[in-house]
Amino acid sequence: MKRTYFDHAATTPTRPEVLETMLPFFNQQYGNASSLHQEGQAAAQAIERARSQLAALIGASSKEIIFTSGGTESDNTALKGTGVISKKKHLIVSAIEHHAVLFTAKAMEKMGYTLTVLPVDSIGKVDPDSVKKAIQPDTFLISVMLANNEIGTIQPIREISSIAREAGVLMHTDAVQVVGNYPVNVEELGCDMLSLSAHKFYGPKGVGALYVRKGTPIVAWMDGGEQEHGKRSGTYNTPGIVGAGKAAELAMNEMQERITSVKKLRDYLLTELPKRVEDIRINGSLTDRLPNNIHLSVRYVEGESLLLYLDDAGFAVSTGSACSSHSLKISHVLQAIGLDAVASQGSLRITLGQENSREDIDRFLDVLPKVVGDLRAISPLFKSKKQEAR
Ligand SMILES: *Cc1c(COP(=O)(O)O)cnc(C)c1O
DSSP states (O other), X not given: OOOEEOBTTTOOOXXXXXXXXXXXXXXXXXXXXXXXXHHHHHXXXXXXXHHHHHHHHHTOOGGGEEEESSHHHHHHHXXXXXXXXXXXXXXXXXXXXXXXXXXXXXXXXXXXXXXXXXXOOTTSOOOHHHXXXXXXXXXXXXXXXXXXXXXXXXXXHHHHHHHHHHHTOEEEEEOTTTTTTSOOOHHHHTOSEEEEEGGGGTSOTTOEEXXXXXXXXXXXXXXXXXXXXGTSOSOOOHHHHHHHHHHHHHHHHHHHHHHHHHHHHHHHHHHHHHHHSSSEEEOSOSSSBOTTEEEEEETTSOHHHHHHHHHHTTEEOBSSOGGGTTSOSOOHHHHHTTOOHHHHHTEEXXXXXXXXXXXXXXXXXXXXXXXXXXXXXXXXXXXXXXXXXX
């Protein structure tokens, strides 16, 4: 059966051009980039090239890029690396952050920091005024994501950054969902730190970066060698870094194409879905939203069952976020936007990518009503709803 992948927020396939660029760095140009001999220096040069490719993608300078093992490490570094050397002890995060930020902040709370978790409105937005009110004399950091990985809502980061700057507080944004898929410019955003991850934009897994604005007080929180100007220890993952650079270059060249193609399919899906399935709702913002994201609630069905039935029919989708899909707990994001239990249970995330086509969407539109119909036929909630209506 043909498989159709609609889960690009969880990860994307590594592009063949990216893989090809990476391969020689496993067994031909395998030198350690910290070594002074020719093998080492060849690797170091390739890394510097990748660094400038990534910097160019986000409007930064090369010196401001620290390579990491991915989005999770970048987020940890931003929070812990600034927290460790700050005399101040209070930090602010939003309630819908990825666990890489939220759980890091909660871990820091256990270590003696104080934490404010900001609420969001019903479309998942942080009110910049609430950020302003949450700032205390002891605040050293604000971390609000650029776009949410479940519902796709884009946050007013520019406003929040300028509030932070005025108060003399550092500003970090987790832009893992955005970089490579939608334009990002650190000067326009005004943030001090920004996290990105290559596997979310057709690069390899296990490599990412943290942008750190020049002059930002940050230290390594992982001890070891002195790589990355002492800010991130560990032998350079040359193949991964080179792949991330190539993925950044492709993203730069294809940015408009990527946005136009997924947005067209997404908007088509958005208009057709309500015509084909009753009792659904679209969650999140209709305007400030990643162009490839659809998040819906199918009332009176259970999200996990929906996912598995669709999987059987050839479609890879997600319910909630991939990280929390081992558990049947309602996602913290859906809780934060105040979704009722029935709507949360039947939540479905479809995240499109460059390789999806109109035919994929048409087949999905054929399959979904059948699957939902089958599941509702055995749903006690749906039966009682029908009885009430009579
Ligand atoms: C995927 C993701 C992460 C984690 O990145 P990894 O590279 O998988 O560690 C962090 N934040 C957001 C918003 C993400 O979507």
